[in-house]
Amino acid sequence: MRLSTKGRYAVTAMLDLALNGQDGPVTLSDISENQGISLSYLEQLFAALRAKKLVRGVRGPGGGYFLGREADEISIANIICAVDEWVEFTRCQGKEDCRGGQRCLTHSLWDDLSRQIYEFLEEISLADLVRRGQESDHGCHKEKGGSILDDIAEQAA
């Protein structure tokens, strides 16, 4: 499995579509400006998303992108898989020799974990994220962002 800023870009861009695609398609220029991602990089990402039918493009003036299906039918796992490959199967399928079975065992344990994470992200849809955002406040320039920061600070200490 893999989860990088590339995946984040894809998810936030898709969120952009989910939020603004209600009344007409959203252009990549808009997303580029909204998210601060270069237009051409977005085009690369959307080529991958399009290949997996997660978005649908409309050409010409007034064109842009729609979600490929309903927001609650698109999981975070879908999005991340589309742009991040995710094909990281460490199971020693013949090509790697697994001396003493040791490597194979740890790889197999990692695969279990990887599957768990996948299943977790599979259960979260774009619509879920948007819904959750509406429940809590999401003010900008928050003073005390908190959340994970505290946990990490705590661990570092």
Added chain:
Amino acid sequence: MRLSTKGRYAVTAMLDLALNGQDGPVTLSDISENQGISLSYLEQLFAALRAKKLVRGVRGPGGGYFLGREADEISIANIICAVDEWVEFTRCQGKEDCRGGQRCLTHSLWDDLSRQIYEFLEEISLADLVRRGQESDHGCHKEKGGSILDDIAEQAA
């Protein structure tokens, strides 16, 4: 958040310690051979793990590494945070202007997701992984690995 092969290396190496550290320390040479990771790269990773006190080194002949604490007191989140930085707080904390609040909103939604993933990985300990491995069979060179592969194939179709 970030989850890369670097994180995988760290987790599998820690699994190696958990599995083989019962009767004496495990050397990086052993892990290097077991996992197929270069010794020097392991040293880099273990420098980070050591800094977070997730491992404890013993010098000299017969030396090596132990887990820094009990295997059920070390979460996957701990390990990945140690080597992968994870500091990806997209909240626009003053330095980025958030025009129309749009970027800020999607970033905030991503942060929610990121926190969720973190909390999920926080709940899984090294000991859990090992335990789960013991429950199911983990034969090497499995014929039909299955699991995620099928899901992805399905999605691709």
Added chain:
DNA sequence: ATTATAACTTAGTAAAATACTAGGTAATTA
């Protein structure tokens, strides 16, 4: 029809992250 728009495509590149090599020093055991 022409023009503007925006999706789509390809090639090349700067910067960063990844994973490694090489060459050490310091602590500990035999």
Added chain:
DNA sequence: TAATTACCTAGTATTTTACTAAGTTATAAT
């Protein structure tokens, strides 16, 4: 004293990331 292993630093090849540039198609508006 010698061997072993952690520990440290610098340099580098490779890959990934993210971007620039320069196009081509399809479509809507003029």
